[in-house]
Amino acid sequence: MAVEQRSSAGRRISEGYVSADVERFHGETHRSERDDFARDRARVLHSAAWRRLAAKTQVLSPASPADFARNRLTHSLEVAQVGRELATNLRLNPDVVDTACLSHDLGHPPFGHNGERALNDWASGIGGFEGNAQTLRILIRLEPKVMDDAGNAYGLNLTRASLDATCKYPWTVDAPVPDPGGRLKFGVYPDDEPVFRWMREGAPGRVRCIEAEVMDLSDDIAYSVHDFEDAVVNGYLNPARLSDPAEHEALVSAIQSWVGYDFTRDELDDALYRLTRLPVWLRSFDHSRAALARLKNLTSELIGRFARAATAATREAYPVEVMTRYHAHVVVPRVVEAEVAVLKGIIGATVVSIEGRKSIYKEQRRVLKRLATALWQDGAHALDPVFAADFRDATNDTERKRIIVDQVASLTDQTALAWHRRYVGDIDPADVGIWSPGFGIGERRH
Template identity: 55%
Template sequence: MDPYGGADLLSGAYGPQDRQRMVKEKPKSSERTDFERDRARVLHSSALRRMGEKTQVLGPSTNDFVRTRLTHSLEVAQVGRELGKELGADPDVVDAACLSHDLGHPPFGHNGEKALDVLAGDIGGFEGNAQTLRIVARLEPKVLSSGGQPAGLNLTRATLDAICKYPWAKGQGPDPEKSRRKFSVYGDDEPVFRWMRQGAPEGRRCLEAQIMDLSDDIAYSVHDVEDAIATGKFAPADLHDDGVVEAVIDATVDWYGKGISRHDLEGAIQRLVSLDVWLPSFAGSYADLARLKDLTSELIGRFCSDTVAVTREAFGEGPLGRYRADLIVTDETRAEIQVLKGMAVHYVMSPRESEPVYYQQRTLLNDLVDVLFTNGPHHLEPLFAQQWRAAIGDEERLRVVIDQVSSLTDASASAWHARLCGMLSTQL
């Protein structure tokens, strides 16, 4: 019987299957719901704490104002929780998914992810979303199976599924080429993935995962622009210059593809700069910073309210959790979010691509993987040293090393490199 059909579908309730954990646990005396417990497990995880020292766009040591992976995830969770509440999805499921969505990111942001993907090319690659599932379902110490095997945080099926941004293995998504780059499970984690996806439509994301993904885009686009303005990298008045607009659109298309036309991106910029809250200038005064915060609040509210309205119009009132609805985002909202991301690319991310620090970061991670793989468990943390000793063959041992290196923060990766490779890397 379809677990999402019948009376359960009509009531909008999360059923017993949604609350199941892969490893059965003894009943708890607390009054907390299963989903509140999931959120607490993520919130108290060591993987979440480490994100406080991991790069979002600019490194944590570059400026006290800019976001880290942790502060970004907290902001994503706030946006997602409100969207989930408005749409009748369990807010704790959405909150837990938003807090978890970047757990798998390695040191040095996307630059580090690219480096580890190359190093892990022969064992299925490295993908931040697949690493996230691996962390919550295996690596983060919390629960052991009856056979003594790690079960990670042992989250409920609904929460695990909400974390899964790309619900397929490498190359097995709706778009085979794109899914070779974006996927949410490695081959050796497929048992928990199959358990998690029982009863779910193949290749389709649950509503909570869609909310998490949109909340990430909203927070990423709005807050990265806020950081760029506050740190003096982007003057908002520049967008009244046609040449600058063309350059921003070029950067957006180059970075994110042609899914949204140049015409629509240009219209999005025109709408944004026409808003009453768009800053005419910014000099860093208290008043400027207050107006900048008003801008970010207005943009987040604009995107969320528009999405709730059109989704409710399509699917009606009542709880819309799990597979009872799909999030509807208008073309105008998508274009505005995309072009905000393009502004961050043009003013912050693209200029950094050619900086020597990017090459140094990739070299540092290459060196670390090499020295740890060569020296085995001698330098690994006890958790990973144990897994190394239990590994069968070099492929499994390399995956253990990748797990170890990806768990490090920007600062600890530099410290490990200085200690193990005999090089001072603290400037990274």
């Protein structure tokens, strides 16, 4: 019979977790016995950083005419829904996974991954910019919630288990790993390493906990399926092309050029075949209510297909009672990984890499770089009050430049343009892919 565990504060600890998992970097006392992991989730859900995701680009700009399209907040909610179901099926704490899923995109700057590239270039002399490291920085330092009597900020001060679950890349900038696009991925900036080291106490080096793996898989599932749905609804993708034999070879080539060569052409070919032969696969789309219903049923089927396969494979690989933290790892069948990659490749080939959008992506990067330079030149008085205080307290230019990056990364797509107008000069929103009043709802500027 399992013995119920309690934290040092006397609160019950979720099954499969231990007292170290519910510790916080800065000790806290609370009047209620509310579950520590539920408290973590609520802190993220009520944070300003999370609310700002509503105005940050997922694939299509949240200010585009495509008002059906996901933004980073709705995407995060959908990731959390997938993650919570996987966590329940694997007997992980759902709130820990939910917190990680809700948090996973907090560090994204304006204009999504394109904005990441811009800030990484601008910050090259101070260690660059990485969205996941920025997420950790928000959670442990920037988001106003917990402070000590000396005025030191601890961000949301999440428990060790929840914070570790948000960490997709559990290593420092000294040993990064390149992604398929060549960007260096790491999980923490040098000045945030003390909390990172505390978070990773007892963890195997460079290994993610299972809750972080569930978060990452849920992100892949939600991104691949829901962005596919958006692309169909908003006219970027004709589903008839995906089942057309005459288009097949060119389509597989485009998918492979986007996802890289971790999968062979035969694997991608087979995955595309399996998907397009599903009974619920969409053969055409005419924007009718019936077509929208069929598309929604397809997305539900795909999410269930991927989640069920991963759950079954993980249970088979780890026939144990407890899978939490470092007791097990998520197993995703190779064929499912290939199917997810095919959906990502379709989005990449038909939406993200549209030839006409290259000038938009270039201008987005220029906007953020010019804005960062202007703020650097103007100093503290140009920043929001919290960042202005950080800027004045900084002891060297490296710290001050990092604060400029924090400020720019915190902006939404629209506020980045507003700040650009204020500190650099006017710019047509259409030049960066954002719809503005006076532009027809049914029109797109690419």
